[in-house]
Amino acid sequence: MLHRDWRAGELNVLVFALVIAVSGMATVGFFADRVELALSRESNQLLGADLLVISSKPLPEHYADEASRLGLSVSSLTKFPSMISNGENNLLTEIKAVTEGYPLRGRVHLASRSAETPEIQVVARIPQPGTIWVDDKVMTRLELRGGDLVDVGDIQLTVTELVVREPDHSVGFINMGARAMINAADLPDTGLIQEGSRVSYQLLVAGEIKAVQQFRDWVKPQLTKAQRIEGIRDARPEIKAALERSEKFLSLAALASVVLAAAAIALAVRRFTQRHLDGCAVMRSLGASQKQLFYLYLYYFIVLGVIASSIGCLIGFAAQEILTHWLTGIVDTELPWPNWLPALQGLLVGLVLLLGFALPPVLNLRSVPALRVLRRDIGLSNAHSIAGYLLGLVALSLLFIWKAQDLKLGLYIVIGFVSAIAIFGCLGWILIRVLSSLRHQAGGAWRYGLASISRRAVSSVLQAVALGLGLMALLVLTLIQDDLIDDWHTSLPPDAPNHFLVNIQPDQLQPLEEFFQQYGTEHPPVFPMVRGRLVKINGKDVSPENYADDPHAERHIRREFNLSWATQQALDNQVVQGKWWDADSSEAVMSIEDGIAKTIGVKLGDELTYDIAGSPFSAKITSVRKVDWDSFRVNFFVVVPPGLLDNYPVSYITSFYVAPTEIAMMHELVRTFPNILVVDVAIVINQVQQMIHQVSQAIEFVFVFTVLAGFSVLYAAIASTQDERIYEAAIFRALGARREQLSRAWAAEFAILGALAGLFASAGASVLGYVIGKHVLHLDYTFNPWIWLIGTSIGVVGVLVAGMLGTRSALSSPPLLTLRKIG
């Protein structure tokens, strides 16, 4: 029967909807998967590896052995601060002793100073034993030239290269001073590593995502207190946020194509059942049992589903290959090979959608009254098909929760869509009733359009709801996509601060201002900073041992906090609990950052005591702030009102943007204010900006596929009423209607349907966009009133154009043929 139906073209719409849906989904799935892999790999360049194991003591060798056994690349480095000297000049430098293979992700960029114009060289090697590679700061401060010898501990090393960029150039302020790189083979001879030295031993690991994960899982339970693991997400909050959002968005895009697929299939199956009514009636009248028909169709649909979904998966794979080739020009990183999960998902989703949405109404065919053989107008009650869609909805909901891989996101969407369907359905029914009661007042074409819609009230509502949902999914994606990309761009504009000055002394504020004036640069705002160690919470002593279970919290307690004061809260801070102080307040209060409060387990009303240079300082938490760490602006965990910290030693910190052309000013600044620590985050910012750019583009590309899936819904919607239209056209034409009259009647019908769908979509998108933007992606959602106009226009124009194109053949098929076929 399948073969016969296929030959007869009976399955066109259903198969087409299914193939498009599955291929759209698989494309999104494969592609999102690869982009995700590429993005995390790209961002791992900032780390120099996919995963780090960091320790203050030498790492046990079996860690590296296990990583190698899992097929991962392994390298190690030892990092410690030490003086480097060139004759009279000394400089505290962070020295990194590296082994072969470093870095595992990203490359070291060198500049040769011998030539007139410095040339950037990207190398995959490490310093030879006996040599040292230094950065710009070491070069400048020690007044070095290539080939000079420097003292590093007990030995002398030859300066051979100037490092301009290295992958693990992290932003932690402590690490941001001068840097140098030596070969690990020289390390023992320096005599710098002794009991009690502040050393960070790092094991670098990189390779297949799965293997990295396996290694992470293996090593985690074995970590001692001195050890911790760090992936890019642990290390870089702003990248973590960007990655997670883009992942969520991509999975939303994939989900949207699932919705579109479901809508297309639900619509396509209508035509299928209509077309099989006669066959079933005949089989019933010939004595086929309901059970026989049940198995016939079950088998039929499983075979159909597997074939169509497989085709869809193949197309999806081919499409994303093309897309990837096209994109490699834009995305710098080579996209890794996708894994096969999306194919399996595509297949499964195709089957679930088909069986969920198509099987129930088709199974109702078995209860077709055999009497239909005699009276064609006996069909199935609509109650049957509505009940049938319920199973589909349940199947769809489960798919959502599974595909979202995030219960919260999945549930939001399920609840959103179910309520949207219910509300749209009721509203659609009422609107159609109201409109059809008005049809007698309407003129020619509108009357016939309205008549067609209200005659098929149930299927019109279904079509409007399905189209509305499809359009809603697209609108929500558009809204969120814009917000997401805008949000990134505003949080990291091209002139985002890329240099920090730390440790500015109070008496340097004036000279610094003059320095900036001299260079014609605006003096950036400076922030006071007081360093203190947390010693008491609510009068009770706090020690790192209290946080033995949480190494993250433990590190915070062990380190010094940066405290600051301010009259007003920073623009990118948001008070989430409590209240910011009044301008004239002099009470001992503080505002604490949300994340750190959770980490160390304090809340509103708690009193924290800090040890600041030997003197205690206590204040009560009166507000909790959320800080936008994506912004690279200066922010503090703890802020107090002005005046409270006046008697404690203070230094100042500032951040500002330096264009690449103004780098000479920075050299001069370093020379003029030798004590000020200059932290250059330009490289990191560039990398993050580049990544955001790539994510934005990937998102836009993926969106195109979702839009294509949207077209399949339109196609299915138009095709599902094709038979009725061909019939209608034949009668109209027999009765003397010109093409134009018929087109007008249909245009009216499509316009009304499109307007309904557009209205539903706009309403739904406004609400759902808000919920998802606000609660899932944590964006500042901006309500866009234009969405109503845009949604409705797209609905009307889209359905109208697609409808008119789709019914062109119905318009021109010879009336006699149709009338005879049906007669």
Added chain:
Amino acid sequence: MLDNDIKQPILWTKALTKQVNTGDKQLTILQDIDLQVNAGEAVAIIGASGSGKSTLLGLLAGLDLPTSGKVHLDAIDIFTLDEDSRAALRGKILGFVFQSFQLLPALTAIENVMLPLELSAAGNAETTARRLLERVGLSMRLHHYPKQLSGGEQQRVAIARAFATDPKLLLADEPTGNLDSATGIQIIELMFELNREHGTTLVLVTHDEVLSRRCSRQIRLADGKLVQ
């Protein structure tokens, strides 16, 4: 209606032939049909099932295109017109009654009858439709949908629709084919009554010999050819 009109052929065909391709060979459905129907006549086209009756009717109405040959309807060579002009011509001078009624399911009885009137932009569509439905005995069923009507009632609506534009020529294709015999007789009576009242020319396709004898002339069709 004037006497000299009666002599005028309202419909004539010349060597009308219809062939269709069925895969590898050509099937001739109609071959060299020459016929003439004068205004005011009632002509029955009879023949066994598959003899090409309905195809002929469709060609006469310009609902399909012939392989060769001509059809003149009201002195117009209809196949020189494009589809839209043919439709306009149909709307002006033809009425149809089909075997399976062919009412639009989306429209109520009265709307179905109003449809051809509105398509030809005639005034008073509603009044005319109401009057015709009252004439066919459906004054209580004006706002029912086809689905809510019995077969006989649906065919009455179809007849009312056929006469709505006051056509010169009524084409009826097995109008009783889907009805039981008692209802069939009523429908035929009604059709002939209205035909008389409106002075319409009738071309009736049927395989029913008894029914065909109610017409003034019979044309027999066998294997796509006229046999008398």
